[in-house]
Amino acid sequence: MSLYNDSIVDYLIPGNSIDCVIFGYEDQLLKILLLKWKTIDLWALPGGFILKNEDMDKAAHRILKDRSGLDNVFLNQFHTFGNKNRRELLNQNIPKEVESFEKNTIKEHPRLAKWLEQRFITTGYFALVDIKKAKPIPDVLSDTCEWVSVNELPVLIYDHNHIINTCLKHIAIQLNYLPIGISLLPNKFTMQDLQRLYEAFLNKKLERSNFQRKMLKLDIFIRLEKQLTGAANKAPYLYSFNKSKYLELVKKGIGFSY
Amino acid sequence: MSLYNDSIVDYLIPGNSIDCVIFGYEDQLLKILLLKWKTIDLWALPGGFILKNEDMDKAAHRILKDRSGLDNVFLNQFHTFGNKNRRELLNQNIPKEVESFEKNTIKEHPRLAKWLEQRFITTGYFALVDIKKAKPIPDVLSDTCEWVSVNELPVLIYDHNHIINTCLKHIAIQLNYLPIGISLLPNKFTMQDLQRLYEAFLNKKLERSNFQRKMLKLDIFIRLEKQLTGAANKAPYLYSFNKSKYLELVKKGIGFSY
DNA sequence: GCAAAAGTGTTCTCTATACACCCATGG
DNA sequence: CCATGGGTGTATAGAGAACACTTTTGC
Known part of the structure; x- marks a missing residue:
C-alpha cells in the first residue's frame, strides 16, 4: 500500500x-x-x-x-x-x-x-x-x-x-491474416492444442483434419517426436514453431493478394 | 477568433x-x-x-x-x-x-x-x-x-x-471483409469509379474484369441506365447501392466462414 | 474502319469443406 | 477386438487470376 x-x-x-x-x-x-x-x-x-x-x-x-x-x-x-x-x-x-x-x-x-x-x-x-x-x-x-x-x-x-x-x-x-500461438503455447504442443486455441478465439468449432492441413501448409512448424498420451488412441505428433518463418509470416500476412 | x-x-x-x-x-x-x-x-x-x-x-x-x-x-x-x-x-x-x-x-x-x-x-x-x-x-x-x-x-x-x-x-x-463506397461515391457511379476508389485505398492496380465480377457478386448494387461519356468507346452502366443489402453485408462481413 | 473501353467468357490453379479411410494405442 | 482419436486421402464446389473475345462508341 x-x-x-x-x-x-x-x-x-x-x-x-x-x-x-x-x-x-x-x-x-x-x-x-x-x-x-x-x-x-x-x-x-x-x-x-x-x-x-x-x-x-x-x-x-x-x-x-x-x-x-x-x-x-x-x-x-x-x-x-x-x-x-x-x-x-x-x-x-x-x-x-x-x-x-x-x-x-x-x-x-x-x-x-x-x-x-x-x-x-x-x-x-x-x-x-x-x-x-x-x-x-x-x-x-x-x-x-x-x-x-x-x-x-x-x-x-x-x-x-x-x-x-x-x-x-x-x-x-x-486471425484471418496473422498466425497466432508462438507466444501462447509452450515450446512443444500438439495440433489439437493449437486448434483449441483458435476455437477459443473464434468461438467456433473447426474441422479437425482440415485445420491441421491448413496450419501445416503455412510452413511455420517443425514436427517433433510423437507424444504418448496414455489414452487409448494414436499418439499425436508434437510441434514447435519455426520462429524465423513464423515472424516472416507475421510480417507479410496470410493470404494477402493485396 | x-x-x-x-x-x-x-x-x-x-x-x-x-x-x-x-x-x-x-x-x-x-x-x-x-x-x-x-x-x-x-x-x-x-x-x-x-x-x-x-x-x-x-x-x-x-x-x-x-x-x-x-x-x-x-x-x-x-x-x-x-x-x-x-x-x-x-x-x-x-x-x-x-x-x-x-x-x-x-x-x-x-x-x-x-x-x-x-x-x-x-x-x-x-x-x-x-x-x-x-x-x-x-x-x-x-x-x-x-x-x-x-x-x-x-x-x-x-x-x-x-x-x-x-x-x-x-x-x-x-476492405478484405467490408464493402466500401456507399458514403464516398455519388448516388450513381460506374464500376470504374468504384475500382479507382479501391485502388486508392489498396495502393495497387486491380484487374478490371475480375474486379467487376467480384463486386457484382456481392449483390449489393442496382444496375441503372448506361452513361454516354462522350468518349469513343462503349458506355458503362451506372450503378447505385442497394442500401439495405449493403448494410446487411457490412453487418455480416464478407467471406466469413469463421 | 479503327482505337479504346466495357461487358462477358474461358481456363487454370488454389482453397475450403465434407467426409472416408486406415493407423496407432490402451483396455 | 474394440473404441477412440490421429494422420492422410479424396471429391466437389467455389474463388482468384490471367487473358481472350465480343460489343459499343466517337472519330
Whole structure:
C-alpha cells in the first residue's frame, strides 16, 4: 500500500489509463489474467496510468511487466474507450460500492483519491504470453491476480467485460491474416492444442483434419517426436514453431493478394 | 477568433485530442480534408478536443460536423497515438515555428495558449463522406480547409502524416471483409469509379474484369441506365447501392466462414 | 474502319469443406 | 477386438487470376 503515495499523481498524465487483456493458454483453455479487488468481490483487468514523460506503448509494457513479470512480450493496442459513463456501463449497482471502497482503502491519500475520481479515457492493449513463464503479481488494490478461463469470466468492474469482448472480436478478425500461438503455447504442443486455441478465439468449432492441413501448409512448424498420451488412441505428433518463418509470416500476412 | 476564449479550457478534457482523417472521392481521386494554418504554410488534419461531459465518439462527430458540415456520417476510430514526442516526429525544424505561431495568434488567450502546450494523446478517427455534400469550414487557426488528393499530400504538422498512413493501412485491411463506397461515391457511379476508389485505398492496380465480377457478386448494387461519356468507346452502366443489402453485408462481413 | 473501353467468357490453379479411410494405442 | 482419436486421402464446389473475345462508341 505504501507503494502509492500522494505525490505520485504529479508524475501521471491525468484522465488517461491503460487496461491490458493478457491472454494465456493452459489445460487446453484460453485464459485471461484478472485481478480480484481487496475486501469486496470485484474483478478487474490489470491496468495503470501513463507517466508524463513516457510513451503510451511503453506504459503498457510497464504495466504488463508489473502484473506478469514478463518483458518483451507481444503487446498491441486494439481500441480506446472514451464514453463518459464507461465506469457505470454494467452493474448499475456496483459503482457505489466501488466508490466507497476506493475512498476507504486509500483514504490516507486524499490527493490520489481525488485524482482517481476523475473521468478516465482508457486505451485497451492485448498481450499474448506464455502462462508458464508468467508470475502474476497483484497490484496495491488487489488481493489476487489469477488466470481465469474466457469461458468462465466473472462480472467485471466498469466496462471491463465490454473491453474484453471488443478485444476478442478484434483478435478473431486478426486471425484471418496473422498466425497466432508462438507466444501462447509452450515450446512443444500438439495440433489439437493449437486448434483449441483458435476455437477459443473464434468461438467456433473447426474441422479437425482440415485445420491441421491448413496450419501445416503455412510452413511455420517443425514436427517433433510423437507424444504418448496414455489414452487409448494414436499418439499425436508434437510441434514447435519455426520462429524465423513464423515472424516472416507475421510480417507479410496470410493470404494477402493485396 | 473570438470563438475561442480562455474559459473554454474549463470545459475540455486536458491532454486528449481527436484527429479526423476525412475521406472524399472526386474526379476519380481519393481525397482528404486538410486545414492550412494561418500565415505560415503548414497543413494539419482537422482535430479538436473532448468536452468534459461528452462521449469521445460524440466529440469526433462534433468535430467532423464543425469542419465538414456533415452529420450522421460513417465515422470510426482506428488508433490512438500516445508517443511523448509525437509533436516532433517529423520535420524537426517545424515545431519552433509552430510554437511561436501558436503563441502569437492566441496571445490574447494566455490560459488557452498554456493549455495547448501540454502533451496530448490523440485518437484517430476516419470518416467517409460524400464530397459533394460537404461544406469545408476552416477552424480558428486556419485559412483554408480543402480537399487534397492522397497522392499529393503535403508535409503535415506533428505526426499527422503518420496518422494518415496508419489510417490507410487500417482501411486496406478492412476492405478484405467490408464493402466500401456507399458514403464516398455519388448516388450513381460506374464500376470504374468504384475500382479507382479501391485502388486508392489498396495502393495497387486491380484487374478490371475480375474486379467487376467480384463486386457484382456481392449483390449489393442496382444496375441503372448506361452513361454516354462522350468518349469513343462503349458506355458503362451506372450503378447505385442497394442500401439495405449493403448494410446487411457490412453487418455480416464478407467471406466469413469463421 | 479503327482505337479504346466495357461487358462477358474461358481456363487454370488454389482453397475450403465434407467426409472416408486406415493407423496407432490402451483396455 | 474394440473404441477412440490421429494422420492422410479424396471429391466437389467455389474463388482468384490471367487473358481472350465480343460489343459499343466517337472519330
